[in-house]
Amino acid sequence: MQTRRTLLTALASLTALGLLTACGASDATDAATDQVAPKGQKGTTINLGPDQKRVHTGKVDAIAAKLPAAVRARGTLQIGVSTNSSPPLSFYATDDRTPIGVELDLATLVADTLGVKPEFAPVSWENLFVGLDSGKFDAVFSNVTVTEERKDKYDFATYRLDDLAFEARKGSGWKVAGPADVAGKTIAVGSGTNQEKILVDWSRQNEKAGRKPVNIKYFQNQTDSYLAIQSGRIDAYLGPNPTAAYHVASAGQTEVVGKFSGAGAHLQGKIAATTKKDSGLVAAYQAALNHIIENGTYAQVLERWGLSGEAVPSSEINPPGLPRTGN
Template sequence: MSPSNPRRTAVAALGLVSALVLAACGNPSDGGTTEAAATEGAHAKINLSPQQDRVTTGKVDSIAAEVPEEIRERGTLELVSSSGSAAPLTFYATDNKTVIGVESDIAYLVADVLGLEPHVKTVSWENVFVGLDSAKYDVGFSNITVTEERKEKYDFATYREDNLGFEAKKDSGLRITGPESVAGRTVAVGSGTNQEKLLIEWSEENEKAGREPVDIKYYQNDSDVYLALRSGRIDLYLGPNPTAAYHAATTGETEVVGTYSGAGATLQGLIAATTKKGSGLVEPLADALDHIIDNGTYAKVLERWGLADEAVTNSEINPPGLPRTTP
């Protein structure tokens, strides 16, 4: 396996998410579970309790042997994720101390394959990278997007698509398939985000084509966004697809009506396990990810968190990332 190995999933695509028919089924604080439909008519329970009953798999000796000797002898895989992440990425169970989410579930599976005990730490976003730089942590599973700039300091083994999600009020009848779908629509977005950049580009494209621009709105927090969505003051909210899908699953008030690559129209953005460049871990990480993809445990984890639409077919080492921003 090498950086040039074509491990890519689909190229950038704008797709409707009929696979994300999501429904709320009770208060998570009552029974510790909620439900999401990974595919229409097929519901999977989301366990929010400390007793996670995680999906597990066995050690693969040939892949474990690829791990640098120092880590093998230590016997642990030091994992890090951002404490600022939201459900279903990395968050706390109902005991407010057990780290759960799709990121930790995939990290645990990788540790299983490598025969290592996973130690998961949550830190602020910037300290994820500080810890990787200092070798305090071996690998980051923290919804980290591959970028050309980051590739100078880190090695990446991909494990999920990086998609943005358009969230609308339940049964809105909206379907977002391109810039024309949001012409004249009122759309909320976070300031300074990749989502804002996309929305501004689409609005400008609409104007050039003689269509109405997008009425872009900014809110300070998510609660204000969802209040505006419920009251009809906005038509759509554009944010990260995992959090949009999870919100739809746990409230039943909204639905994801379209997704788009976080890298834009010509490149599918990818989320990757991130390790210090030259650490010797990227090959075993990618091989471990390929193994769990092949044996089906990876799919079970994504289905568990309602993210089956972000699956990749194999793990790619250091693929093309988001381009540098021109000053």
């Protein structure tokens, strides 16, 4: 969890660099202490407070009718978000307890379209899937990549491109274009993530080619990874591109040395709303996502968080995903 001061400083840096853009009128807040304005740039603010005043849209009856009757009667969507994520995906507001970020904004628009109230449950990454399996969550909006293995248990409605980035110490002079460039390197990655699968696969490719494998390290949080980069204990951290761009801009101590699709070299990865397989929910999510893409509120949210480059033209249900390990 980041402190209030860290969030304010980091987002000010991002805004100044153009990685985060100004909030629209609907995102304004009356509390000046919950806004950030970069030096010498008046009128550009980012709302960091717990009252986000998010972009909203109206209910569409024909799309809402796609929800299972039990969910319509309940009037809420139980949505899992990961507390392990970082800005601008999902993180804590200035009260250090309210989750905010692009994932929650998009989930809110989906809920609006479906005529239900979103109820967010912040949990650890592994508990997102436990919650889906148990029926606790109707959906997860938390930077989940579509993979062939996950499609065995879950249904997906895509809403954003999935790009990953290698982040290394600033001025390293190192560039990563493929497996050979990480041979013998010490790289940190999140356990249970698709980026871990890619890194493991690259390490195996290196061994088959007679090169050194990757020395893969795991830390409990990203802060520990960043400290390890600065101390020289690791060469790089592999994670989501949005969080890498955020950290590079806010800290000024690292740089992106390689950017890739989250599904590997031959397939563009997709981030998706995730639900339990055959729950009857995925068609409603897809229809709602296509509606907000068409009416422009989707673009407003991505622009707000500096992620316009990861927009999709339409939502897909269960597209080709990251191949199974070893394939």
